[in-house]
Amino acid sequence: MIEDKNQQRTELSQLGEFGLIDHLSKNFEVKQQSTIKTIGDDAAVLEFKDKRVVVTTDFLVEGVHFDLSYMPLKHLGYKAVIVNLSDVYAMNAEATQVTVSIAVSNRFPLEAIEELYAGIQTACKLYNVDLVGGDTTSSTSGLIISVTAIGQVDKDKEVYRSGAKPNDLLVVSGDIGGAYLGLQVLEREKEVFKVNPNNQPDLEAYTYIIERQLKPEARKDVIKLLQDLDVKPTSMIDISDGLSSEILHLCKHSKVGCDLYENKLPLDPQVISTCEEFNLDSTTIALNGGEDYELLMTVSQEDFPKIKANPNLTVIGYITEENAGAHLVTRADQKIKLTAQGWNSFDKD
Amino acid sequence: MIEDKNQQRTELSQLGEFGLIDHLSKNFEVKQQSTIKTIGDDAAVLEFKDKRVVVTTDFLVEGVHFDLSYMPLKHLGYKAVIVNLSDVYAMNAEATQVTVSIAVSNRFPLEAIEELYAGIQTACKLYNVDLVGGDTTSSTSGLIISVTAIGQVDKDKEVYRSGAKPNDLLVVSGDIGGAYLGLQVLEREKEVFKVNPNNQPDLEAYTYIIERQLKPEARKDVIKLLQDLDVKPTSMIDISDGLSSEILHLCKHSKVGCDLYENKLPLDPQVISTCEEFNLDSTTIALNGGEDYELLMTVSQEDFPKIKANPNLTVIGYITEENAGAHLVTRADQKIKLTAQGWNSFDKD
Incomplete structure (x- = not known):
């Protein structure tokens, strides 16, 4: 699908890394009060006050975790966010921010990466999380996505894997x-x-x-x-x-x-x-x-x-x-x- | 170097993903007061009280960012952490935690990944940051490392790229x-x-x-x-x-x-x-x-x-x-x- 010859094809090298990050993140809105500074500096700045912070991260590798012959890029972007948010909820926490890094080979035109980010944006919107950082780079083969999700939870409200008791x-x-x-x-x-x-x-x-x-x-x-x-x-x-x-x-x-x-x-x-x-x-x-x-x-x-x-x-x-x-x-x-x-x-x- | 036939070679599949994470992270000590829960649950739990939190992330891709023919794996692990801590310091913040995710092809034995983690551990020790999460998975080619670094900074002490004034x-x-x-x-x-x-x-x-x-x-x-x-x-x-x-x-x-x-x-x-x-x-x-x-x-x-x-x-x-x-x-x-x-x-x- 992504190699359809009729589609518009803009080479990633035309934008370069900085141009690409700016371009891909420009339509993302900031919704969370805890997001003080989003994409565009050396790091994002967040403020959680008296809440605890949860952090989780996951890799998605083409050919290992997904197959683009039946996984549309938009769905893939959506799913890459979801699998990380799921880990945040599993701590009984509220998901608040994500960072998304991608490594892509030259076989992907800009339009393909825009599709991927459209899915990421849909997930961010629906789950009310802010995209606050990331990295884009080239890979020697295929597409690799790394997402880190951040969430907040009231002190002592977090739920671990370790608290089950007999008769529960x-x-x-x-x-x-x-x-x-x-x-x-x-x-x-x-x-x-x-x-x-x-x-x-x-x-x-x-x-x-x-x-x-x-x-x-x-x-x-x-x-x-x-x-x-x-x-x-x-x-x-x-x-x-x-x-x-x-x-x-x-x-x-x-x-x-x-x-x-x-x-x-x-x-x-x-x-x-x-x-x-x-x-x-x-x-x-x-x-x-x-x-x-x-x-x-x-x-x-x-x-x-x-x-x-x-x-x-x-x-x-x-x-x-x-x-x-x-x-x-x-x-x-x-x-x-x-x-x-x-x-x-x-x-x- | 890593393909030296005389070295011990343990296939990663012998440990599996869970075994691998446990094995690689078992020697890391927790030093930061803000680390409430480290590796081993769905997410790490952190507590920054009245501090602001900074978050940054970077990808390192074999063949793009490093060449293993002259980059020893231990140095690579060290550098992967350092480049992220550098972004935290550039916010005028103190680095406190990192998560490290790796995707590796089967050409890497366990011993090679242990070398990589030895370098990660040295960096964590020297810079006093805790390893609190990560993901290990297979890749179809080469080694890919994704690091997310977290830091803390007093409110309004963070320094952005945007504050320079004429005559500074x-x-x-x-x-x-x-x-x-x-x-x-x-x-x-x-x-x-x-x-x-x-x-x-x-x-x-x-x-x-x-x-x-x-x-x-x-x-x-x-x-x-x-x-x-x-x-x-x-x-x-x-x-x-x-x-x-x-x-x-x-x-x-x-x-x-x-x-x-x-x-x-x-x-x-x-x-x-x-x-x-x-x-x-x-x-x-x-x-x-x-x-x-x-x-x-x-x-x-x-x-x-x-x-x-x-x-x-x-x-x-x-x-x-x-x-x-x-x-x-x-x-x-x-x-x-x-x-x-x-x-x-x-x-x-």
């Missing part, structure tokens, strides 16, 4: 497995396209799961909801690598075990139907498919009345003593040891 | 041009090595300029000095792209002009002798050679008595009205318009 409820927001299945559909369509470029795919049956993959959202709304319900989770993590892997992180950091109930896993009907079509086990997908960017948390039993009727939150298990281990309790009431098959970029090659 | 003095720390010349020497030795791999280069005459290139320092000491002298510069920037380019940034942001005096440029004797050897004009090198990471600032005339005897600071010119333009006043008392020939990574190839 294990709770997940939204539904899971969709993003991974969306990727499977896109990979299949890519193969079909290679064989028959004139084929027009009908993706009607997969709109939800494809959106979960291409345009994920971070659960800012869930952080707000928890605040409104007056619930402070005892521990929290976002689901980027797969439910199973994230549960094991919480258990390890909190020194606890858990029982996860297979029949409680929240699955969208499209996840179930697509699993059947692909002959995949939906529980395996829910446990190991990543990139859903839902929040996994543990909540004290006494908060159960506050969350039980909420359609955004599902109780999927409970925390046990550490020596009990972490298990999946199947529909047949069998206990299976949970293992992490989360994604490891170093395994690819 | 233009001041630079240390000496300039060395880092660029060091690179020229290293590039020449690389070519010699290609022709005759048994040649043992004698680099005795270039120790200072090679160190400027391979192991630059950020001027934390100058920020401390300014504080001790009770001098708040009216504007400041660090010299990463070349003196000329940085002066033009200050002039543009401050809406002023300047006269820069050729005979005031601070040059190390090794810079002068190496320029002669390479048949280069030392003024051109001082103006356009980058990566010295010295601080360029403007200081009010009334502060002149405080700085004039200081060996770390050289007055190289003064600020004029904007419509006077930015000029170099040569030894022959000619005025030449200053132009930026600073480095642009998109021009390469």
Whole structure:
């Protein structure tokens, strides 16, 4: 798509690095009170007063984390911001600023980078975060994006991975497995396209799961909801690598075990139907498919009345003593040891 | 060097992403009071109380910003941190934390990445900053490093690029041009090595300029000095792209002009002798050679008595009205318009 010969093509070298940063950031508005000085100096200046500051950073590498043959650049820019905001929300914090650095090879014209930044801008606007810094440079191959997200949280309101206690409820927001299945559909369509470029795919049956993959959202709304319900989770993590892997992180950091109930896993009907079509086990997908960017948390039993009727939150298990281990309790009431098959970029090659 | 067959070689995939982060960060100590929670959760948690926060980020890309054939990985790790701290100091702030993300191809064994992190750790220790986050992932080619540095500054003590006023003095720390010349020497030795791999280069005459290139320092000491002298510069920037380019940034942001005096440029004797050897004009090198990471600032005339005897600071010119333009006043008392020939990574190839 980005190599379409009919599109306008402005070489990046025409602008140079300073021109490029100025050009790309000129349409971004500053919204946060904490942003004192944004792009244009050696560093941004921020002021958080009596709030604590959270900082997180993530790399997205072409050919490892994304494939531009089905990932539009605008969506990619959006997603690059979202995956970082998700880490901020997982601390029970409010996201306030991001910095975005890109390394691009000469095969990308200015117009492609503008598309990428259009997606970044959409995410910033929707999530009310300011773009306050970044770096643009050339790369010898492909596109690499590095985002750092900053947020604020009242002192002692932050939630770590380490606070889960035996008998706490294990709770997940939204539904899971969709993003991974969306990727499977896109990979299949890519193969079909290679064989028959004139084929027009009908993706009607997969709109939800494809959106979960291409345009994920971070659960800012869930952080707000928890605040409104007056619930402070005892521990929290976002689901980027797969439910199973994230549960094991919480258990390890909190020194606890858990029982996860297979029949409680929240699955969208499209996840179930697509699993059947692909002959995949939906529980395996829910446990190991990543990139859903839902929040996994543990909540004290006494908060159960506050969350039980909420359609955004599902109780999927409970925390046990550490020596009990972490298990999946199947529909047949069998206990299976949970293992992490989360994604490891170093395994690819 | 890193592909020496005799070295121990542990594949990164043996550790996986989580194992790698834990392994690499386990020897880093937390020193800053503002670091509440470091690596190991979704985000770091920091607390700056009534201080303002500065944030800056930079990419270093193999084949664009560094060449591993003469840049040892330990030095590279050190430099990656330094170039970011330099931006923090250029705000008149104190550097407190960094996050470091790396994307590496499979050609790097664990031992190579440990070398890189040894350099990062040395820089963190020496500059008293905490490593509080990062990401490790695979890349399809080469090594890419993204560092974000965070600092703190008392409210209204931060110094921007935009505060220079006519009649202010233009001041630079240390000496300039060395880092660029060091690179020229290293590039020449690389070519010699290609022709005759048994040649043992004698680099005795270039120790200072090679160190400027391979192991630059950020001027934390100058920020401390300014504080001790009770001098708040009216504007400041660090010299990463070349003196000329940085002066033009200050002039543009401050809406002023300047006269820069050729005979005031601070040059190390090794810079002068190496320029002669390479048949280069030392003024051109001082103006356009980058990566010295010295601080360029403007200081009010009334502060002149405080700085004039200081060996770390050289007055190289003064600020004029904007419509006077930015000029170099040569030894022959000619005025030449200053132009930026600073480095642009998109021009390469």
